[in-house]
Amino acid sequence: MTNNPHPPKISVFPNKAELAQAAAEAFVEKARAAIEARGRFSVVLAGGGTPKDLHALVGSSPLKEQIEWSKVDVFFGDERFVPHDHEQSNYRQAFESLLKQLDSTQVTVYAVPTENISAEEAAKKYEKTLQDYFATKATPFDLVFLGIGPDGHTASLFPNHPLVTEENDELVQVIHDSPKPPATRLTLSFKSINAARDIIILAAGENKRAAMEGLLDQSVAIKDLPVKGIQTNEGTVCWYVDEALMGEELLKDLDL
Numbered sequence: 001m002t003n004n005p006h007p008p009k010i011s012v013f014p015n016k017a018e019l020a021q022a023a024a025e026a027f028v029e030k031a032r033a034a035i036e037a038r039g040r041f042s043v044v045l046a047g048g049g050t051p052k053d054l055h056a057l058v059g060s061s062p063l064k065e066q067i068e069w070s071k072v073d074v075f076f077g078d079e080r081f082v083p084h085d086h087e088q089s090n091y092r093q094a095f096e097s098l099l100k101q102l103d104s105t106q107v108t109v110y111a112v113p114t115e116n117i118s119a120e121e122a123a124k125k126y127e128k129t130l131q132d133y134f135a136t137k138a139t140p141f142d143l144v145f146l147g148i149g150p151d152g153h154t155a156s157l158f159p160n161h162p163l164v165t166e167e168n169d170e171l172v173q174v175i176h177d178s179p180k181p182p183a184t185r186l187t188l189s190f191k192s193i194n195a196a197r198d199i200i201i202l203a204a205g206e207n208k209r210a211a212m213e214g215l216l217d218q219s220v221a222i223k224d225l226p227v228k229g230i231q232t233n234e235g236t237v238c239w240y241v242d243e244a245l246m247g248e249e250l251l252k253d254l255d256l
């Protein structure tokens with residue numbers, strides 16, 4: 001992977017609420033386009049806390065009714081290796097903020113298996129789920145949402161970790177030493193994420209400004225800032241950020 005030759009598209013919103021609204025409207029628009037073009041919409045949800053507002057918006061009126069949920073397939077960008085009802089589970093976060101509101105729809109959810117199985121077996125199982133779904137080793141998800149940490153990690157791809165520094169061909173990977181607890185997680189790989197048609201990176205708050213500065217600094221390598229490794233060949237990568245993350249200086253530098 002080169003050091004992201006294409007400058008990322010950055011959309012700056014006044015606050016988290018307007019960021020979430022814009023991301024929710026993008027969800028609706030991309031769902032409509034995918035269903036119109038291919039009959040189904042495959043979307044990968046981000047973990048952590050940032051997507052909660054977005055999830056609440058697409059799971060309630062008026063946006064909920066604008067999505068043909070019976071033609072939507074939901075996947076997870078990464079998952080903490082805990083039971084789905086555990087407070088640290090990304091499945092639980094998605095269920096509480098979105099999926100429980102879709103009970104009456106026929107949405108299809110492909111959860112990462114985390115019980116009565118080893119993490120390695122779970123990764124193999126989820127990888128097979130993806131391969132069977134796409135009927136190829138590629139994963140052209142219609143839309144992938146990602147968050148980032150202050151250190152520039154995304155999904156569970158952390159700085160200077162072998163999952164980031166070593167070439168690999170897997171679609172789903174296991175980490176046992178995540179610097180962000182819990183230690184054991186499953187994550188889509190760069191290969192899996194970057195095959196997507198569209199990627200939206202959601203990031204808000206001043207505590208993530210250093211990651212944006214690193215993104216814009218050509219001298220910063222992907223191994224030190226994994227989110228820089230998020231780059232699609234044919235698709236688009238767009239950052240949805242708020243003004244608190246950018247700060248006055250970056251906004252001025254980028255003339256945003």
Ligand code: 6PG
Pocket residue numbers: 046047048049050051077078079080090146147148149153154155156180
């Ligand atoms: C996870 C996430 C992780 C998250 C970022 C941002 O499972 O923890 O996938 O990559 O998106 O750490 O988390 P917040 O949105 O809570 O800041």
